[in-house]
Amino acid sequence: MDRLVFLLGTGLARGAVLALFALSLVLVWRAARVVNFAQGAMAVTATYVAFVVTGLTGSFVMGLVAALVAGAALGWAVERGLMRRIAGRSPLAGVIVAVGLVMILQSALGILVGGRTLPVEAPFDETPISVGGVPLLSPYDLFVLVAALVVMAGLGLLFTRTPLGLQMRAAAFAPEVSRILGVRVSRLLTLGWALSSAVAALAAVLLVPTELGLTPHATDMLFVLGFTVAVVGGLDSPVGALVGGVGVGVLISLVTGYLGASVAPLAVLVLLVVVLLVRPQGLLAVGEARRA
């Protein structure tokens, strides 16, 4: 029982990071109808910025803020410099550009920092706190959970309670109608990319200290799992990203704990296949509305 509680706790913390990353993919998909295959590479680039700034200032918070700014700037640049130029073309064009961007970013990072793994320490203790003899979450897990929840709640408030969020939702669902209502759809698209990339950067910065270290490929698995979460939850659904992230995080944790780490990817794959067979649009997809 103690083990189950511990695995559930760590699964929740890992799931929160996956949910954040999946949310970043959902934000771009809703705004631009592009699966941003470069999201992981952009996030790891921002994480390198965090690593450098943390090293220079000695402050994890400064590094985190720098990563958010770098992530947002990358998102802005990618939308303005690349994606805007191929808007309206085949959906494959966006995928090809994103895959090309992955190669460019990861190669550039490889050239700049070499193939070595940089050690990244968590800013808080990673030893689980025991309550009544039962090991629960570590202080760092708690920090990750709280940070993810705060960001998700903030995004929820932004989209549901502010005029800007209302415009962003309208622009994503009905760009032409939004334009004739005076909404500057093009600017909001750029903002959506910047916001999405900042969220992905946050997910990467939170994840890397729990992994083996920082390399240009440190977020490859995060992208694969985050994409799986987004598909399972529904690419159109922010709530789906949240629920899917927690579900996949807990699944990975339980399978790793009881069956071994090598079985975890298989379990995630099985989940993905089952969801695609039973409900291909995702568990919490909202696509029905537009077809109505």
Place this chain on the structure above:
Amino acid sequence: MTAALEIDGLTVGYGGAPVLRDVRLDVPHGRIVALVGANGAGKTTLLRTASGLVPAARGTVRLDGDDLAGVSVEDRSRRGLAHVPEGRGVVVELTVEENLRLGALWRSPAERRAAIADAYELFEPLARRRTSPGHQLSGGERQMLALARALVAAPGVLLLDEPSLGLAPRVVAQIMAVLRRLCDATGLTVLLAEQNVASALSVADHGVVLGLGEVVASRPAAELLHDTTLRHAYLGF
């Protein structure tokens, strides 16, 4: 006196094929001008060009005397040109209330609240469904919402494309009556594109008949309604 909306020498084409040729029409302040014609006559293209969604090859569109050449779709809207597109254009993922807030974004919070309250008073069925998403509304309710959303922006000129499409005659009559009442009470100016000719001309002050992209007649609505030759030749009834 300058008309609220002036269209002069407007020529528009898609891929080289002309859809509108040298179209000229004026919509005076506080009047309803019905733009009628058979399917494919160019009514929707004319409205889309006026709101900036389709570029004009030649000609001018003026709003209160100001040439709109080079003015973006978004800025035309913010200057008071509202467009309710064919198919109603409700953002179906948003609730009734959110759609209305979207329409009134550029007004002050107090004006916005008052305008939305007025809209609920004008279209009473919407008041009962303010938290319903657009996709749960009937066709008539969606049309009311699209119209209400345009009105909460307090536009100077309203471009209304086929509001009767797919609606029961009773609902169409209600919507036309509201339009007439608003024009008389508030001075709203409307360019109404309709295939339902009888309905449009019965509420309009003036009618313009489009045939294959050209203006073939422009007369008081009552005259057009009773011109059997023109009706048979261009309007199919």
